[in-house]
Amino acid sequence: MHVNHRTTKSGLKFSELSLGCMNLPLDYPEAKNILSTALDSEISYFDTADLYNKGENETLLGRFFKENGHRHDVMIGSKVGNEFFRGSDEVRWNPSREHIMESVKDSLQRLGTDYLDLYMLHGGMIEDNKEETIEAFNILKREGLIRAYGISSIRPNVIRFYLDYSDIDVVMMQFNLLDNRPEMLTEEIAARDVRILARGPVMKGLLTEQYQDVLPKKFKEGLFDYSVEELNTTLSQVQEPLTVSTMNYLLEQPVASIVAGASSVEQLTSNIDAYQQVDYHTHSRDRFHSINYEDHL
Known part of the structure; x- marks a missing residue:
């Protein structure tokens, strides 16, 4: 398969389709196959976070790249800001400089690497001491522990602060034909020479050819302002394969990469097959509602 690449302002070279590792099986042979x-x-970008399985996801990824020796052929991104505890389900939001500076060491150790290509704040609130958070990321970048940083957020007021006052390369957001809320921010993001990492491109399987099975299982209350009936009607009227359509739509946006998760080889190959059919312009955006973020403006 040939994958095109997109480069951010710090020189990070993303494969247009990348792998979100959050749902990788903890069984190593299964995960290794994926x-x-x-x-x-x-695929050359692999996305994880310290919170995923309390570090086990990073450890699994580190083991894989240590075994195959391809660490320097790929980019690894992780996330920070959620303080978790062994033996407890408690998670505390902690975007402090101290927590970030300590957490990066733990992530690097688990991943078996001496640098991260990308380090992202895993959330963010307007009440945070954002200057302190930004200072921590800038120090890590100067020290060479990370190549670039970004934020994973769906809060417009937080995203806008980081666009104005930090040197972020990327904003990670759920983005697809159904959840097209990021459209309200794409011009501002592109104007700052920042790019989007589009997570959730198939909307939990709803934007796949299996949507009729997914609807009653995961969306029996509808989605956003769609009823179940309207979702079914809308999806049935899309002429091109749904996953191809959503990828075509996303690749028209200021996107660095489509971060598609996979918990099985079958899910991954389905995403790969869809990407291979991409033509960068055929999509059914006009069939879907335009929605906006309504909170944290």
Whole structure:
């Protein structure tokens, strides 16, 4: 498979389709099959976070790249800001400089690497001491522990602060034909030479050809301002394959990469097959409602 790449202002070179590792099985042989398939398919960005399985996801990823020796052929991104505890389900939001400076060491150790290509704040609130958070990321970048940083957020007021006062490369947001809320921010993001990491491109399976099975299981209350009936009607009227359509739509946006998760080789190969059909312009955006973020403006 040939994958095109997009480069951010700090020189990070993202494969247009990348792998979100959050739902990788904890069984290593299973996870290894998924990761190997991604690598063999020229996917070069792997996205994780310290919170995923309390560090086990990072450890799994680190083991895989230590075994195959391809660490320097790929980009690894992780996230920070959620303080978790062994033996407890408690998670505290902590975007402090101290927590970030300590957490990066733990992530690097688990991943078996001496640098992260991308480090993202895993959330963010307007009440945070954002200057302190930004200072921590800038120090890590100067020290070479990270190549670039960003924020994973769906709060417009927080995103706008980081666009104005930090040197972020990327904003990670759920983004797809159904959840097109990021459209209200794309011009501002692009104007700052920042790019989007589009997570959730298939909306939990709703933007796949299996949508009729997914609807009653995961969306029996509808979605946003769609009823179940309207979702079914809308999705049935899309002429091109749904996953291809949503990828075509996203690749028209200021996106660095489409971060598609996979918990099985079958899910991954389905995403890869859809990407191989991408033509960068055929999509059914006009069939979907335009929605906006209504909170944290």
